[in-house]
Amino acid sequence: MPPTTPPFDTTPIVVFGPSGAGKGTLLQKLFAEFPDRFGYSISHTTRAPRPGETHGKEYNFTSMEKFQEMVGQGAFVEWARYGSNCYGTSVKAVEEVEGRGRCCVLEIEMEGVKQVANHPTFPRPRFVFISPPSPEVLEKRLRSRGTDKEEEVLKRLEQGKKEMEFAKSGGVNPKVVVNDDLERAYKELKEWVVGKES
Numbered sequence: 001m002p003p004t005t006p007p008f009d010t011t012p013i014v015v016f017g018p019s020g021a022g023k024g025t026l027l028q029k030l031f032a033e034f035p036d037r038f039g040y041s042i043s044h045t046t047r048a049p050r051p052g053e054t055h056g057k058e059y060n061f062t063s064m065e066k067f068q069e070m071v072g073q074g075a076f077v078e079w080a081r082y083g084s085n086c087y088g089t090s091v092k093a094v095e096e097v098e099g100r101g102r103c104c105v106l107e108i109e110m111e112g113v114k115q116v117a118n119h120p121t122f123p124r125p126r127f128v129f130i131s132p133p134s135p136e137v138l139e140k141r142l143r144s145r146g147t148d149k150e151e152e153v154l155k156r157l158e159q160g161k162k163e164m165e166f167a168k169s170g171g172v173n174p175k176v177v178v179n180d181d182l183e184r185a186y187k188e189l190k191e192w193v194v195g196k197e198s
């Protein structure tokens, strides 16, 4: 699969998969190997900025009223409410990454993936699902990552099952990369993302 339009294909890439499957680990490798090729979009949020956070840098901070207005206008590729705050990726934020000549990478969860796939105007991105080799390995990785309490681990595993079912359901028909051996999985992801030229 060669790179397409000059200098390369900037069609956004949606990365999803169970928590602990290795999305962050794989993307970190990709961004490190290709520092000028990819970018994350700046999300909108209704939560207040934390000390040190700047509007337009970490997030586009916005009021709930404005956020809801944008939802009504179809301005978000995907959005969600977590607790009392809303978070979303705007079409414009994705286009800004493309405008900088970079390929926008969206690392999102299942509900967001469904919204992206069903968005009325947003062009279809490329979908890749990062799968753990097995549920047992996923559990082991989540535990050895050591970032979550027991209750959180169980919640992530439960949600992970739903993500696995969704990926198989044919809704978005993603490229599937099984993250068994990290170097092998990375090579497969890289070849799918950038082609075999690198």
Ligand SMILES: Nc1ncnc2c1ncn2[C@@H]1O[C@H](COP(=O)(O)OP(=O)(O)OP(=O)(O)O)[C@@H](O)[C@H]1O
Pocket (backbone or CB within 6 Å): 017, 018, 019, 020, 021, 022, 023, 024, 025, 026, 141, 142, 144, 145, 179, 180, 181, 182, 183, 185
């Ligand atoms: N191929 C692999 N073999 C062994 N361990 C791995 C592999 N890939 C990732 N890991 C480890 O598994 C854990 C989970 O990986 P990571 O944090 O990248 O997952 P994630 O999908 O980004 O999770 P989240 O959605 O919660 O951010 C980490 O401790 C990571 O170092």
